[in-house]
Amino acid sequence: MKKFTALDGAAIIIWFLPLIYLYSIYASLPAIVPMHYGADGVPNSYGTKASFAGAMMLMSGVGALMYLLMRFLPAIDPKKQAKYGDAVYKKLGLGVLIFLTALSVVIAYATLHKGLKIEKVLFPLMGLLFAFLGNVMNNIKPNYFAGIRTPWTLEDEGTWRATHHLAARIWFVGGILITIVTLLVPGNYSSVIFPVTVAVMVIIPLVYSYVYYKKHRPA
Numbered sequence: 001m002k003k004f005t006a007l008d009g010a011a012i013i014i015w016f017l018p019l020i021y022l023y024s025i026y027a028s029l030p031a032i033v034p035m036h037y038g039a040d041g042v043p044n045s046y047g048t049k050a051s052f053a054g055a056m057m058l059m060s061g062v063g064a065l066m067y068l069l070m071r072f073l074p075a076i077d078p079k080k081q082a083k084y085g086d087a088v089y090k091k092l093g094l095g096v097l098i099f100l101t102a103l104s105v106v107i108a109y110a111t112l113h114k115g116l117k118i119e120k121v122l123f124p125l126m127g128l129l130f131a132f133l134g135n136v137m138n139n140i141k142p143n144y145f146a147g148i149r150t151p152w153t154l155e156d157e158g159t160w161r162a163t164h165h166l167a168a169r170i171w172f173v174g175g176i177l178i179t180i181v182t183l184l185v186p187g188n189y190s191s192v193i194f195p196v197t198v199a200v201m202v203i204i205p206l207v208y209s210y211v212y213y214k215k216h217r218p219a
Contacts, residue, residue, distance in 0.1 A: 007090055007094060008071070010094070011067050011093075011094055011097055014094075014097055014098055014101050015060060015063060015064050015067075015097060015101065017101055017105065018056060018059075018060055018101050018104035018105050018108065019056075019057065019060055021104075021105055021108055021109075022053060022056050022057075022104075022108055025108060025112050026049065026053060028112060029049040029052070029111060029112060030049065031048065031049060032046050032047070032048065032049075033046065033047065033048075033049050033052045033111050034046055034110075034111060035047040035051065035052060035055065052111065056104055056107070056108060059100055059103070059104050060100070060101075060104060062100060063096065063097040063100035063101060063104075064097070066093055066096045066097060066100070067093040067094060067096070067097045068093075069093065069145065070089040070090060070092050070093025070094075070096075070146065071089070071090060071093055073089045073143065073145055073146070088136055088139045088140055088141075089140075089146065091136055092133075092136055092140075092146060095129070095132045095133070095136070096129075099125065099128075099129045099132075102125055103122070103125060106118065106121045106122065106125065117187060119182075119187040119190055119191065120182070120183065120187065120190075123178060123179075123182035123190045123194050124178070124179045124182050124183050126178065126194065127174075127175045127176065127177070127178030127179030127180075127182060128175060128179055129175065130171050130172075130174055130175030130178060130198070130201065131171070131172050131174075131175030131176050131179065132175070133171050133175070134167070134168050134169065134170070134171030134172030134173070134174070134175055135168070135172055136168075137164050137167055137168040137171060138164055138165055138168035140164060142154065142157055142160045147160070147164060148160075148163050148164060148167050148205050148206070148209060150163075150206060150209045150210070152209045152210050152212070152213035152214075153209050153213075155213065155217075156213055156216070156217060158212075158216060159209055159212050159213040159216065159217075162208075162209075162212050162216075163205050163208055163209040163212065164205075166204070166205055166208055167201075167204075167205035170201050170204055170205065171201055174197055174198075174200070174201040177197065178193070178194060178197055178198075181193055182194060
């Protein structure tokens with residue numbers, strides 16, 4: 001059994017933050033609240049505040065699940081490679097938990113304060129997440145749960161390393177660009193810039209993994 005660490009303690013505190021905030025504002029929420037926002041930041045679905053609280057708790061549950069998955073990945077990885085990057089997976093799990101916590105707090109705050117333009121916070125937050133993932137991606141060992149998992153990266157360790165080396169740079173730079181640009185431009189432009197940039201960030205490593213594998217695979 002894995003020992004409880006200071007990182008685990010920090011994760012528990014971070015996990016509780018949105019739940020505590022939600023509890024503190026729940027009585028002040030209107031009876032009907034936005035449940036979903038479009039890419040332009042405009043609410044397009046509504047529900048009761050009880051449903052909203054349930055959705056927030058579900059998001060917190062996903063964050064906890066992601067942290068636990070990364071925490072115990074070395075024990076459940078069939079490739080038995082994750083144990084060599086244990087610290088990286090813990091950092092990855094904590095980073096995703098922090099992102100979902102921040103996202104939950106921002107959504108709850110925007111629900112209570114209707115003047116907040118949620119897209120001016122959501123897109124930059126997503127950019128920071130991609131920059132963080134790019135920063136740690138180069139150190140992710142081959143596994144079935146995290147990273148660029150294509151048939152070619154999973155088949156060949158050299159392809160995995162080369163693909164993640166490229167993706168790390170693309171995701172870090174792309175994430176920083178998303179953060180800066182979406183902070184500066186109007187929300188309707190951000191709703192186009194964000195998905196286009198993410199598509200480029202995803203497609204390039206996927207194509208590269210195939211090309212690299214075909215070029216370097218053993219005869």
